[in-house]
Amino acid sequence: MRKMLNTLYVTQSDSYLAKDGENVVVSLPDGKRAFPIHNLEGIVCFGYPGASPQLMALCAERGVGLSFVSEYGKFLCRVTGRTHGNVLLRKRQYQLAEDAQESARLAKSFIMGKLLNCRNVLHRFKRDHPERCTREYDDGCRLFQTSMESLYRCQPDVDTIRGIEGMAAKTYFSLFDHLILADKEVFHFTGRNKYPPTDEVNALLSFIYVLLSHDVASALETVGLDPQVGFLHQDRPGRTSLALDLMEELRPYLADRLALSMLNTKILKSSDFVKKENGAVLLHPDSIKTVLTCWQKRKKEILTHPILDEKLEIGLLPYAQSLLLARYIRGDIGEYPAFVAK
Known part of the structure; x- marks a missing residue:
């Protein structure tokens, strides 16, 4: 298994990124900081910082993904270099993507993994806080289980799978407010919204999803x-x-659980968010650093991968699953095994 390198997060919109030899230099109003390129596997810029063409070329040459994200957490663009790996693998990927049955087969694996991990989040809460599980919560869990059974029984069809996933996600997020235990007056969740998020919980979820998206890509x-x-x-x-x-x-294992942990342990408070005139709610610039610290700490935790039976850092899960997906596409294994947390 590969070694997990660092990801550089640039959170100040008045920053500028440049190249100095083998270093990434971040210029700020109060000075400069340099980061050796060989220690990085990615750079994520929030807001609208600038970057020199020389820095972009260095990242492309070294295989360091450089992503730009809006202040609302919306993906803007990504700078990459030459495509690596076997061209035959990508050709096979394109062939499967054009095959409706094969696409549906993989889609079903992705979503079944998602629903199983969502169910684990719901069951974990019920195990740890049985006194807080209302009849409404139990009814929602049963409805979620029904969606899982529908997915298991359905014929491979991408549109059908999307419909089942949509219903399951609606049920899951209808229960999400029950999982938030602290500062309910502030962190009250009524449903998923984005671009821009209009409440504190959605702002936090969207931000962490962006971090995960960069790592997976x-x-x-x-x-x-x-x-x-x-x-x-x-x-x-x-x-x-x-x-x-x-x-x-x-998402449920890496992002949702982290968001809930930060809210329930009061790492984040109402003062960590700001509300714009258009109704958008964003993380305060200083609080972004707190979230990034928790994200990096989470990624360094160790787990035993249920399929590979190998201990690895949680931050390497996207790589491990990408490796398994590549093996399936090449035909080395008979099916793609989605990650399901134990």
Whole structure:
């Protein structure tokens, strides 16, 4: 298994990134900081910082993904270099993406992994806080289980799978407010919204999803797959559809659980968010650093991968699943095994 390198997060919109030898130099109003390129696997810029063409070329040459994200957490663009890996693997990926049955088969695996991990989040809460599980919560869990059973029984059809996933996600997020235990007056969740998020919980979820999206796209490129050609999400110019596919199974375990932990342990408070005149709610610039610290700490935790039976850092999960997906596409294994947390 590969070694996990660092990701550089640039959160100040008045920053400028440049190249100095083998270093990435971030210029700020109060000075400069340099980061050796060989220690990085990715750079994520929030807001609208600038970057020199020389820095972009260095990142492309070293295989360091450089992503730009709006202040609302919306993906803007990604700078990458030459495509790595076996061209035969990518050709096979494109063939499967054009095959409706094969696309549906993979889509079903991604979404079944997602629903199983969502169910684990719901059951974990019920195990730890049985006194807080109302009748409404139990009814929602049963409805969610019904969606899982529908997915298991359905014929391979991408549109059907999308419909089941949509209903399951609606049920899951209708229960999400029950999982938030602290500062309910502030952190009250009524449903998923984005671009821009209009409440604190959605702002936090969107931000962490962006971080995960960057890591997944980088992992797919590392194993030689094309992040833009997916099986569940429709292809659009500039959209990393395959990264969105693979993210589905990882969101509950990597992102949702982290968000809940930060809220319930009061790492974040109401003062960590700001509300814009247009109703958008964003993380305060100083609080972004807090979230990034927790994200990096989470990624360094160790787990035993249920399929590979190997201990690895949680931050390497996107790479491990990308590796398994590449093996399936090559025909080395009979099916793609989605990650399901134990």
